[in-house]
Amino acid sequence: MESHVLKAHDDEPANAAAGTLVYRQTRWTRLTHWIWTLSLFFLLLSGLQIFNAHPALYIGKQSGFEFDNDVLVIGSDYNSNGPIGYTEFLGKRFNTTGILGLSGTADNLDARAFPAWATIPSGQDLATGRVVHFFFAWALSGTLLAWFVASLLNGHLRRDLVPRVDDIRRLPRDIADHARLKFHHSRNYNTLQKLAYGGVLFVLLPLMVVTGLAMSPSMNAALPFLADLLGGRQTARTIHFVAMALLVAFFIVHMLMILAAGPINELRSIVTGWYRTDSPNGDNGSHNGSA
Amino acid sequence: MPKFQLNRRRFLTAASLGISGMALSGCDAFDFLQDSDNGVRNVLEGANGLTYRAQRLLAGRASLAQEFSEADIRQSQRPNGVTAPDDDTYKGLLSNQFADWRLDVAGLVEKPLSLSREQLMAMPSRTQITRHDCVEGWSCIAKWTGVQMGLVLDAAVVKPNARYAVFHCLDTIERSLSGEVKYYGSIDLLDARHPQTILAYGMNGKALPVENGAPLRVRVERQLGYKMPKYVHRIELVDGLGAMGLGKGGYWEDRGYDWYGGI
Numbered sequence: 215m216e217s218h219v220l221k222a223h224d225d226e227p228a229n230a231a232a233g234t235l236v237y238r239q240t241r242w243t244r245l246t247h248w249i250w251t252l253s254l255f256f257l258l259l260s261g262l263q264i265f266n267a268h269p270a271l272y273i274g275k276q277s278g279f280e281f282d283n284d285v286l287v288i289g290s291d292y293n294s295n296g297p298i299g300y301t302e303f304l305g306k307r308f309n310t311t312g313i314l315g316l317s318g319t320a321d322n323l324d325a326r327a328f329p330a331w332a333t334i335p336s337g338q339d340l341a342t343g344r345v346v347h348f349f350f351a352w353a354l355s356g357t358l359l360a361w362f363v364a365s366l367l368n369g370h371l372r373r374d375l376v377p378r379v380d381d382i383r384r385l386p387r388d389i390a391d392h393a394r395l396k397f398h399h400s401r402n403y404n405t406l407q408k409l410a411y412g413g414v415l416f417v418l419l420p421l422m423v424v425t426g427l428a429m430s431p432s433m434n435a436a437l438p439f440l441a442d443l444l445g446g447r448q449t450a451r452t453i454h455f456v457a458m459a460l461l462v463a464f465f466i467v468h469m470l471m472i473l474a475a476g477p478i479n480e481l482r483s484i485v486t487g488w489y490r491t492d493s494p495n496g497d498n499g500s501h502n503g504s505a
Numbered sequence: 506m507p508k509f510q511l512n513r514r515r516f517l518t519a520a521s522l523g524i525s526g527m528a529l530s531g532c533d534a535f536d537f538l539q540d541s542d543n544g545v546r547n548v549l550e551g552a553n554g555l556t557y558r559a560q561r562l563l564a565g566r567a568s569l570a571q572e573f574s575e576a577d578i579r580q581s582q583r584p585n586g587v588t589a590p591d592d593d594t595y596k597g598l599l600s601n602q603f604a605d606w607r608l609d610v611a612g613l614v615e616k617p618l619s620l621s622r623e624q625l626m627a628m629p630s631r632t633q634i635t636r637h638d639c640v641e642g643w644s645c646i647a648k649w650t651g652v653q654m655g656l657v658l659d660a661a662v663v664k665p666n667a668r669y670a671v672f673h674c675l676d677t678i679e680r681s682l683s684g685e686v687k688y689y690g691s692i693d694l695l696d697a698r699h700p701q702t703i704l705a706y707g708m709n710g711k712a713l714p715v716e717n718g719a720p721l722r723v724r725v726e727r728q729l730g731y732k733m734p735k736y737v738h739r740i741e742l743v744d745g746l747g748a749m750g751l752g753k754g755g756y757w758e759d760r761g762y763d764w765y766g767g768i
Contacts, residue, residue, distance in 0.1 A: 259535075268642035275573070276636060277643035280580035336533040340640065341761030342546070346538060348556055348768070349549040431638045432727045432767030436564040438571045447636065447644050 236401045238489035243370075246361045247484055250419075253354040254461065256346055259334040261458060262327075263343030269327030271455055275446035285452060288327035290316045297323060355423045358415075374403060375412050381405040397475040399492045414464055418457050425454040541761060553763045560767040570701055570726035573634045573646050582647040582708060584716035585639060587688065590676035590736055598675070603720040608657075608704070612671070612741035615662035622706060622720050628652040631703050639730045640757075640766065649724050650707030655698040657740070663694070666744050669754070670697045672723060673739035678756055690734045690755035691746055691764075692725055701726040704737070729766035731757045 239247075269288040272278060287302040288310070299315025301308050311317075317329035330336040334346055365371045381404075388405040391397070398404065403411065427433045428441040428450035444450040472480045483489035538546045590596070598606045603622055610618040632650040639645075654670070674688040696702055703724045706713050713719045718735025725732050732755075746752065751759035758764045 264642065268639070270643075275577060275644065276579070276646045277583075278580070279583050279643075279645070330533070335536045335539050337536070337539075339539055339761075341757075342539050344640075344763070345546065345549050345553070345761070346535075348763075349552040352552050352555060429638075430560070430768035431570060431636075431729060432560040432564045434636075435568040435570045435727045436560075441571070447638065451642060 233399070233490045233492055235488045235490050237487050238401050238483045239487045240370075241487065242361070242364070244484055244487060246357055249357050250354060253350040253357075254465075256334065256350040257354065258458065258462070259332060260343045260346035260350070263333040263335065263338075264340060264347060265455065266327045266333060266338060267340045267343075271452040272448035273445065273452060274448050275441075277448055283448075286455075288314050290325040297325070299325070351423075351426060354419070358419055358423075362415075375408055375415070377405060377408045377412070381408060392471075395474050399475070399479065399490065401489065401491060410464065410467070414461065418461055418464070421457050422454065422461075425450045425457065429454065539761075550763075553765070556763070556768060557765040560765065564727060564767070566695060567700070568727075570635055573636065575634065575648075577646045578634060578648055578709060580645065582637065582717050583639075583643065583645045584714075585641075585730060586735070587676040587678055588716040590715075592675060592677050592687075595675040595736065599715065599719075606720050606738065608721060608737065609739040610657060610661040610742075611739065612743055613664040613667035614658075614742050615664060616660070618657070618661050620657070625652050625657075625704065625721070626706060628656055631700075632707075633701055633703070633724075633726070635701070635724070635726045637730055637733075640762065648709050649703060649705045650710075651703035651705035651721075651724065653700065654702045654704055654723070655700075657704060658694075658697060658742075661742075663742055667694065667742040668744050669693050669742070669746055671741040671743055671746070671749060672734040672737050673741065674734050675736040675738050686750075686756065688734055688736070688756050689750055690723075690732060690757075691743075691749070692723075692728075692732060696725055696727070699725075699727070727767060729768075731755070731762060732766040 268277075270277070270284050271286040272283045273285055274283050278284060284302075285304055288300070289302070290297060290299050292298070297311075297316055298309055299311040299313070299317065301310040301314045313329060314327060316323055316325055318324040324330065326338060333343070335342050362371075365375075385405045391404075392406055424440065425444060427437070428444050429447055434441055434447070441447045441450055444453060479490050537543055538549070540546065606622060608618070608620045608625065610620070629652065630650055631653050632648060634646065634648045637645045637647060658670070669691045670693075671691045672689060674690075676688050677685045678688045679686040692702070701724065705718075705722050705724050706720060708714065708717055713722065718737075721737045722735040723733045723737060743749075746754040746764075750756065753759045754764045755762075
């Protein structure tokens with residue numbers, strides 16, 4: 215990766231003392247970042263549409279209709295006050311009227327697991343949800359595979375994403391810094407960033423692809439060990455859902471961290487590549503400046 | 506050079522703000538995708554072709570769906586779609602235990618057939634314990650007994666220009682102003698001749714129940730449930746799917762589902 219250094223005044227004369235602009239994100243990092251952002255947006259909302267077609271999750275090879283192996287059920291029911299939406303997690307029932315199980319406006323309540331604003335399309339339409347889901351599944355897995363191979367070859371993985379001994383040693387202080395919302399702006403990622411981005415790119419997204427394939431009956435014939443390895447097709451479907459929830463959690467933390475660390479600077483680096491580092495002197499962008 | 510940087514940056518920032526604005530405006534923003542003639546939808550549907558080729562490549566011609574043990578049969582097969590056909594023809598056939606029912610094999614064949622249940626059951630049978638995966642997301646394991654479809658096709662001697670087998674069913678799945686629609690579906694000859702593709706008359710050691718498609722349903726074990734029609738009474742060999750229904754090859758396919766239901 216190039217690590218151009220640009221004096222701050224080249225770009226924003228009014229802010230010359232604030233630090234040095236470094237070229238932090240290559241065009242490939244930025245391009246794949248936004249392709250994945252777009253893909254995950256559509257995958258999430260079409261995925262919730264697909265989930266709504268059978269809003270229950272199980273452990274094992276099959277769905278228990280005459281025996282009990284469900285871990286999550288979203289449904290609607292009636293109590294003394296009228297219709298309610300509920301979510302049953304590990305046998306415990308919670309009233310989730312308004313969001314899960316029953317949602318919509320007061321005069322137009324809809325019995326559905328996830329509400330209309332959280333699905334694509336907004337109404338119940340499994341066929342369209344599947345069209346959207348599989349298109350973006352290709353977009354995500356195709357670019358992820360290309361990115362992985364390229365990053366392995368050009369050293370991006372080793373240089374920027376895989377935690378080093380130094381990173382592990384710094385971990386406790388990095389956690390303490392994050393907890394106090396004290397951020398160091400340097401070219402290199404800090405330990406928690408490496409773990410979070412690495413966790414998404416090397417664990418969650420591949421897990422999504424693998425559990426997705428394990429749900430396919432044709433892939434089940436081609437790769438029968440896949441579903442077995444994951445504990446059966448219905449367990450694979452449950453893991454697919456849990457990984458989705460973890461990706462949503464990552465997204466929320468990602469947004470909060472960007473807001474806390476300085477949204478303009480963070481957004482600029484993922485849009486243009488240029489990032490303003492902390493130290494006006496010394497940091498040339500080639501080593502971790504958070505020390 | 507810096508000036509160009511700035512302009513591009515403004516442009517990209519505006520673009521990303523536009524995308525997030527789209528996201529916040531709620532998801533009925535994408536309801537136009539439900540229109541089957543929509544251009545964007547057609548582009549997205551293009552991925553189905555890629556999906557189909559990838560599945561054919563990876564699963565090949567002969568790979569077998571997983572088979573399970575007796576211990577995995579833990580419940581009756583969950584029925585879906587039509588579970589009690591209300592059609593007079595069907596009810597008439599049911600009233601004398603399908604003695605008058607026949608399976609017609611017609612279309613692009615040298616020897617059209619009309620087979621009774623007894624004749625089908627007299628042919629070599631295959632029994633398999635497989636997992637039924639519904640497009641909705643659930644799965645159910647059951648034991649299926651029937652005759653391999655390839656044997657029936659051989660008996661009818663398929664003409665070389667035939668490419669698909671179309672299933673015509675006895676159950677009405679839709680009643681609307683434009684009339685009644687009976688269930689229909691299709692598979693290609695590759696899947697029709699797959700060793701696990703059977704015309705099933707038995708389930709879990711008993712005669713196939715009405716709710717699961719009596720007297721005969723198809724099992725296409727490497728695809729989803731909507732590709733396995735129930736209440737079949739006619740198999741037609743054709744060289745194209747355009748003439749049937751709305752032209753996409755099946756009742757659900759004509760309503761937006763992919764023709765190859767392997768995922």
